[in-house]
Structures are given as structure tokens and as C-alpha cells.
Amino acid sequence: MRLLPLPPDTLGPELRQVHDEIANLVGRSQGQVTMIDSQGALTGPFPPLLHYPQFGIPALTFLRSLDTHATLDKAVREVAILTVGGAYGARFELYAHEIMAAAFGLAPEVIATLAAGGRPHGMTGQQAIAHDIARSLVTGHVVPDSTYRHAVHLLGRDGVAELFYLIGGYSLIATLLNGFDMPAPDHA
Numbered sequence: 001m002r003l004l005p006l007p008p009d010t011l012g013p014e015l016r017q018v019h020d021e022i023a024n025l026v027g028r029s030q031g032q033v034t035m036i037d038s039q040g041a042l043t044g045p046f047p048p049l050l051h052y053p054q055f056g057i058p059a060l061t062f063l064r065s066l067d068t069h070a071t072l073d074k075a076v077r078e079v080a081i082l083t084v085g086g087a088y089g090a091r092f093e094l095y096a097h098e099i100m101a102a103a104f105g106l107a108p109e110v111i112a113t114l115a116a117g118g119r120p121h122g123m124t125g126q127q128a129i130a131h132d133i134a135r136s137l138v139t140g141h142v143v144p145d146s147t148y149r150h151a152v153h154l155l156g157r158d159g160v161a162e163l164f165y166l167i168g169g170y171s172l173i174a175t176l177l178n179g180f181d182m183p184a185p186d187h188a
Helices: 013-029 046-051 053-068 074-088 091-103 108-115 125-138 145-179
Strands: none
Touching: 013 046, 013 053, 046 053, 046 145, 053 145, 074 091, 074 108, 074 125, 074 145, 091 108, 091 145, 125 145
16 A cells, blocks of 8 residues: 555544545445444545545546436446456455445455456346446457447437446546555455
């Protein structure tokens, strides 16, 4: 770990407000995932965002918009996120979204295969196209025309655009997690 979490009592008023908003948000939407340490500091991708607020605050605004304006099915989103996390090997992203994927009904074997960077069997058509697009993008390829057309058929143009932004956002998170070597919590 290259950055330590920032305990809330060490933050100035502006960053403390940002910290508290994030803590409240993740407590409501991802309560099953440990994202706050024993000192009340945010963990995972949040220390890099708070240590460098000139970049982190605008990034948080973008990342929050991915949730605020989400229309894709939650399991479809989790397939895309786990595909990104598996491709990058982002420990915290995988930790958090393995839990969330299970909460949204993805089968354990699907979750495990996505986290390992594979293409699992047993996904719905929407889940499979989300995986195929995410895999194409995180491996540096242009999405093939046939894949794009099939995605538009399954998800609609707006859904495909949302998927592209989601993949980009979670690629940013994975890059920050890996660059700053942010660990996942120890858990059984």
C-alpha cells in the first residue's frame, strides 16, 4: 500500500464533507463490503481520491454519475465490472464486486470465472455481451461492428453508451488501485 487511508478527523472541512458523503453513500448502497477501517477512514479506491483531491473530486463526480444515471441491470453491470477487475487484477475491485455480484444473483461459478479473467458459461445474453465488450476494451481492442450491433439490439444505444462509460470508470478505479497498490481487506 503506497497511500494510507485518511482518518476523518485529520481532514479539512471540504475533504471531510466529501469523506462523509462517500461514507454515507457506500454504507447505504454497498453495506456488505468493508470500505471503512477501524479509524473511520475510507479504504479501497478512496484514499487516492482524497489524497489528490484536484484529480479525485472530479473523478468522484464522474464515478458517482455512473450510479446515479444507471439503467443497466445490476447483474449486467457487475459482469462488466468483474471483467475489468479480472483483466487488471485489481484486488479491491474484485473483492468488492464479487460480493456485490453475489448479492445481485450471479452464480458463484460465474463470479469466480470472471474474477479469474475467463468467460463463464451460464450468463444471460445481456451479461454475455457486457463481458465481451468489456473484455475487448480492456485488452486494447476496438469493439467489432457485429458485437456493437448485437449489443445495441440487446441493450439499446443508450445502454451500450452507459456500458462504455462504466467500463472506462472501473478501468480508472482499477488503475488507481493497482498504481497505489491498494489492498483488499483480509477476509475469509
